[in-house]
Amino acid sequence: MDITLEKKTLTEGFIKITLKEDDYQPQVEEKIKDYSKKANIKGFRPGKVPFNYIKKLYGKSILVEEINQILSQSLTSYIKDNKINILGEPLPNHDKSKDIDWENQRDFDFEYNIGMVNEFQYDLSSKVKVTAYDISVDDKVINETLDNLKLQYGTMTNPEVSEAGDAFYGTLTQGDFTKDLLLESTQIDKKLAKKFVGLKGGDTIKFDLHKAFSDTHELSHILGMSEDETKAMAGDFEFSIKNINRKIPGEMNQEFFDKIFGKDNVTSEKEFLEKVKSTIGANYEKETLSFLDYSIQNKFVESTKIELPDEFLKKWLMTANEGKITAEDIEKEYDAYIKDLKWSLIKNKIVEDEQIKVEHEDVLEKTREIIRAQFAQSGLGAQFEDSIDAFVDNYLKGENGNNYHKVFQQAQSEKVMACIKEKISVSHKKVDLEKFKKLVSN
Structure with missing residues (x-):
């Protein structure tokens, strides 16, 4: 067997493998003998199938299997022994091997394209x-966090008349299209959101979906549809309001403290603010790291x-x-x-x-x-x-x-x-x- 590396550039090359008959024939004959002992073929007693009969039936497939195994092992060993730092996997040159005559050929040439990484140096010093x-x-971050927590752990109500910031559960329709969904007025275009103030259950409002929601990804999430389907939804839609939802912010009391940090882990507003600040700091530390x-x-x-x-x-x-x-x-x-x-x-x-x-x-x-x-x-x-x-x-x-x-x-x-x-x-x-x-x- 001959194996050589031919470099095309510093980072690309070919590994060429030439197999002689002596390199594979002993393994092929051993495999055929093993088949003849185990094969169950009509007309022959188990274990008594003639060597030449098995060779005629399975010789080519056994030859291909054994050569592929030898190639794989030899290629891996050559790369390891020669410490070739390859990238990906070797790619066989199929043009080189497609004309092989497995019936009559005795010597075989194979070629594999490989990618390599060159030697490189990095700087691991204080100069970097x-x-x-x-x-x-700061106070702005703490206050924003408090406002969010108060809303998150607040009380849900269903007022008769809507105000800015409310959410609406209702039915969106256009022709044969009908879908029940929840719309947050805070997500809607600011100019259009003003039209959602002063509405009652049973009222209907008409608007263009894509003007109300400029972010197609957000709109597709609200509708529970793909972005392509959402983009195709053109023109005005009617939205019939069933319920108005309003979150009343939570109050700074023991019940509120317990909901967020567990029962009696925080017992005063001062402790609560310190705990919020340290929690924000810890979360930000993860992001900064x-x-x-x-x-x-x-x-x-x-x-x-x-x-x-x-x-x-x-x-x-x-x-x-x-x-x-x-x-x-x-x-x-x-x-x-x-x-x-x-x-x-x-x-x-x-x-x-x-x-x-x-x-x-x-x-x-x-x-x-x-x-x-x-x-x-x-x-x-x-x-x-x-x-x-x-x-x-x-x-x-x-x-x-x-x-x-x-x-x-x-x-x-x-x-x-x-x-x-x-x-x-x-x-x-x-x-x-x-x-x-x-x-x-x-």
Whole structure:
């Protein structure tokens, strides 16, 4: 057997494999003998089917199967032994192999196109500077949060006459189209929303849906229809009001405190305000840390020069996702794919260079963290702490081990980020919420 690598560029090449008869014939004959012992063919006693008869019936398929197995093993071993850093999977040259005469040919030539990543260097030092933005929890944010909480935990009423900010349950009609739904006047165009003031149950109002809701995605959600179906709904519709809904904001009392933070966990307005502020701060800290990680990732991707085999990768993506995506889809998403690929390569190199290791206990602790967060979101908490490891074990065994791999990757990514933050320069800057939102959206 001969295996050689022929480089087309620094990042693309061909692995050529030549098989001689001696490379595959012993395995083929052994497989035919095995078939003859196990085959159950009419006219022959079990285990007594002649070798040549089996060869005539199954020889070609056995030959193809054995050669494919030899090729797969040889290709994998060659790449590993020669430490070739490939991307994707080797792509067989079908033009090279389509004219093979399996009946008469004895020697075979195969060719595989491969994509490789060149050696690259990254800067993991204090010269790399990234800004971490810390959100100021000012009075405006606290007051907005309080207003939202008061509405969220307020009392629902059904007044006779509508006012600004009310919601309306009724029937939307146009010709044969009829649908019961809830309209929030706060979602409606401000000019049109004024027409919803002073209405009563039984009243009907006519309006153009797309003028009332300029956001097609939001409108499709309200209607419970696809965006394409929503776009086709042109002209005026009639909305017949059945009920008017109005939320009366909750009052700052013990019942209100208990609804939000649990019974008697907060017993005064002062404690409540402090708890709200600390909760907002904790939530914002998660967002700012997430944005810092994103900024670091972008910094390394943009500043690290990595040559990639674009032509090969696009071809490989088409092959790997055959029938699921088009060439146009690949072109549209390619930049985002390359960005993720570059970060993955940088991250893996940092893991190797810095000898970052993820132990089994790291995976267990990360899973505990994930499950505790899920319990907290569901309003559950400390009562399940004694059983947390049982939940962890059950989760990590799920999805045929994929959950374990997923958590392992999360734990590894966090260790990589922690390592980076220790070595680069991270400066902190206070910003208000609006400024932070603009930074995130850019």
